[in-house]
Amino acid sequence: MTSPSASLLEVRGLTRRFGARTVFEHVSFALARGEIVSLVGPSGCGKSTLLRAIAGLDARTDGSVLLERQPQRGPSDRIGMIFQEPRLLPWLSVANNIAFAAGSRRGNDPRVDALVAEVGLPGIGDALPKQLSGGMAQRVALARGLFAEPDLLLLDEPFSAVDAITRARLQRVLLALTQAHGTTALLIRHDLDEALHLSDRVLVLSPAGDDRPSRIARDIRIDATRPRDLRDPAMNALRDTLLEGIAITAV
Ligand SMILES: Nc1ncnc2c1ncn2[C@@H]1O[C@H](COP(=O)(O)OP(=O)(O)O)[C@@H](O)[C@H]1O
Ligand SMILES: [Mg+2]
Structure with a gap:
């Protein structure tokens, strides 16, 4: 039996190299069952590559992915x-x-x-x-x-190809669906405000400098109740923390 507090997903030490280039290195984090977690980071930092590795679609990633403590090898309908x-x-x-x-x-x-x-x-x-x-x-x-x-839904910028109003509607549909089905979700997003609006946690994937591998630069819990007011000073502080995590590379 698994205890209710046990992680649904555990990502341990994921590293992906393409030839001489290491895209990300030693990426580790866990997701609790039912959590909605956003993954943000600069373009090209390896978000899609990381999501594919978690989905079991990339056999060339080092490290391990565990679903309820079971190591995953290849794609799973969970x-x-x-x-x-x-x-x-x-x-x-x-x-x-x-x-x-x-x-x-x-x-x-x-x-x-x-x-x-x-x-x-x-x-x-x-x-x-x-x-x-x-x-x-x-x-x-x-x-x-x-x-x-599935126990876990991975979404790679799922709503970025639609207009803003449709996107807001789809976000609400997604939230209702994950709640109704008890699904855990990890979403890549490029919009920080959307991440703040709709996540229990935000992970920042970012390289520590030019040509350096990405790693989890921030892991921020958002306790504010929904609906959230993004103009709230607490939200501004969270946005600054995310931006700092992302911008380490840019300066
Ligand atoms: N099949 C591949 N061969 C070589 N390099 C790749 C391959 N797939 C991704 N990359 C490189 O890995 C880096 C991360 O890509 P990606 O995961 O798509 O970033 P993101 O989704 O964060 O924008 C990029 O520099 C990209 O060029
Ligand atoms: Mg991508």
Whole structure:
């Protein structure tokens, strides 16, 4: 039995080299079950590479990834991944896309109907991806990410390709979904205010100087209750701390 306080995910000493270049080194952190954690950092610091390593999609990363203390080797349906683009298969209906992990034509699974309603698109199951707006397609991608009922959802800048209003809506949908399903989420974001708005914790991945490997430069807990007022002095202080963590490289 696992105690309720045990970490869901433990990342231990992850290091990734591409030839002579070390992108990140000795990256370690843990996520508690149910936590929503944002990962921020300058462009090119290795966020996407790190997320792929956690998802088991990159066998060439050194270190270990443990899910409830079990070392992970390769992809697992307990870890779902959502990308910046919806990556729907154009020839499959929305329903068949959502249920794709169960087989290519499993869209009649009753859980699909429940999920399309949860992401705010009831009745859309028979539509084809080309009939959807960008925001709708990303909602479908969220539903597909949750279909296998993963313990952990990894999201790589999931809403940065949609307009600001759609993005705000999608953030709310994501929060409601993770709460309803008890899913833990690790999200890469490029907008610090969005990270502050919607996370229990923010991790900053940043290199310690030019051509130096990235490491976790800050790990900040945000205790403020939601909805949060980003103009609050406490939020300003947190934003400054994040910026310091990111900017170490830039100066
Ligand atoms: N397959 C690859 N081969 C060589 N270098 C790579 C490869 N994938 C990523 N990189 C390098 O690793 C660094 C981090 O990339 P990435 O993880 O995409 O950064 P981020 O998501 O933080 O913008 C970049 O400098 C990129 O050029
Ligand atoms: Mg990236």
